[in-house]
Amino acid sequence: MKDFLTYHHCKSFPQLLDSPMKCGEPSKSEKVFLLLAIKSSPANYEHREAVRKTWGAEKTFNGVNIKRIFLSGIPKPEREGKRIMQLLNIESQMYNDVLQWEFYDTFYNLTLKQVLFLTWLEANCPGAQFIFSGDDDVFVNIKNVVIYLKGQGKAGSKQHHFVGALNIGMPPVREPYSKYYVPQQLFNETSFVPYCGGGGIIMSGFTACSIFKASQNIPLFPIDDAYLGMCLKKAGLKPENHEGIRTFGIQLPAVDSFDPCYHREMLVVHRFVPYEMLVMWKFLQLTELNCTKKSSGKPPK
Secondary structure, three states: HHHHHOOOOOOOOEEEOOOOOOOOOOHHHHHEEEEEEEEEEOOOOHHHHHHHHHHOOEEEEEOOOEEEEEEEEEEOOOOOHHHHHHHHHHHHHHHHOOEEEEEEEEEHHHHHHHHHHHHHHHHOOOOOOOEEEEEEEEEEEEHOOOOOOOOOOOOOOOOOOOOEEEOOOOOEEEEOOOOEEEEOOOOOOOOOOOEEEEOOEEHHHHHHHHHHHHHOOOOOOOOOHHHHHHHHHHHHOOEOOOOOOOOOOOOOOOOOOOOOHHHOOEEEOOOHHHHHHHHHHHHHOOOOOOOOOOOOOOOOO
């Protein structure tokens, strides 16, 4: 927290790895229907590889263009730090899908990572129609996401759209031992404005631009998803809930929540380890799942 308070006025850091042509020429970036912006700590190589091989594959899907980018800082100066930096360089050369800035990749710096990404988006991919912002341990059912977004209509990307697992009236955590700790001197309110859990959020290009503009006048805050809620309020916009986005996972009593029958109607589910991501992806590629005796609940709207 002391480090955060010392540097929270800083919103500009040297960029170490870039992918400036990820969306092609900025003036033609509207050809990107969905940009997957995935927050990933430097050491999370297995998570990134699992995403690349499953739901994060760059391809044309159902007639639309999908692109992928990982967002990372630098590792703390530990014994393996130099090797991890070398690893990210190799990944960047191989896949051209890493954005890295020179700040320590810590929990309290997730907000900084989000703001720097939005700055990059404005410069390099301003026409992207929709953006998924999430963690590298979520499972995204790309088929369902694309169907859902295409249902927003041709003008959907030009209108406000921001959906996830909505939190209303959430109080700040005051226990200093918690990683979610927010001291009263930094935030004196009894609850946050409505916000969506940062594990997985879907927004339109219009809303991403609106958040970027609002963030220019709001100091960084240590809880990144609550910060996005503050930016939305500043822009006069509201977040919405989506039943198909479960950033707290699928929680069902006395059943195996990993069963693909409970995931086939979902958009985003948190949280998966790499091998689970691959297993679930393979399950959901099956044209027929034996789910006749199971119910996945109402299909998300």
